[in-house]
Amino acid sequence: MESRRLFVPDGLAGERVDVGLAKLLGFSRTFAAEVVESGGVVLNGVVAAKSDRLVADAWLEIEWVSKVEPAIIPVVVENLRIVYDDDDIVVVDKPAGVAAHPSVGWDGPTVLGALAGAGFRIATSGAAERAGIVHRLDVGTSGLMVVAKSELAYTELKREFHDREVDKIYHAVVQGHPDPLAGTIDAPIGRHPGASWKFAITSEGKASVTHYETLEAFPSAALLEIQLETGRTHQIRVHMAAQRHPCVGDAMYGADPTISARLGLTRQWLHAKRLGFAHPATGQPVTFESDYPADLQHALEVLRRD
16 A cells, blocks of 8 residues: 655646546546545545545645556457558557557557567657557557557657547447438547546536548448547547437447347447548658458448348
């Protein structure tokens, strides 16, 4: 058990307890929330909730159990495909069930572990377990990811993603039919107030913009093409669920399990279909595309037979 006892600095006054804790001690937001939820934070003698606000010069007592830092473990992931590779970047077609990088609580395969297992060397700054990672896909989402191999690529790709210069196109099958059939969802996303592993539309969240267009309609679902203007965690899943059209198979965000079972899905029908950006070394535009994996293609064929 580790502990710290300190006064809240003026600069963190008004911050949520979990946010302030992450800033004070360098914790991830997820781990900070876990510490608070376990009763490990006492503010002026009272056990704090993560949504409580810090007060300047208040006495803060924190206790937590240290976790082993995640590490990249080389592994062979046979169905992870290398789409493109040069001295600066590698583009992969990630299967479902693979995380982008190691993290606390995840002991499955990762993109970085797969690349290490295939002999790739990622040489960029940042935390070692996230080296080269400039964007992420959820474990249950398949499709295209670019990983920076050089420092130049890391810096430039981070800028492109930050400045919204990357073309990120996803395909999703959602329950029901969005109305209108094409449109934009502009709603801030933050951590779910009742579950630290989920996200939700919340006034305290970050600006999040999703553009969608219906490509094909079925009796009980629709295939959408989605363009992300921002890149928040679970953005498509949260935005579509908020419209009462969750991604088919997405139990976390309210999908009907009977539909998932009928389609043979064990994860959300969501695929990073196309990825385009300016090559960080040459400045020339590059675009990559990915086919649907077998489980998503099968579900689509079942829907088309309905």
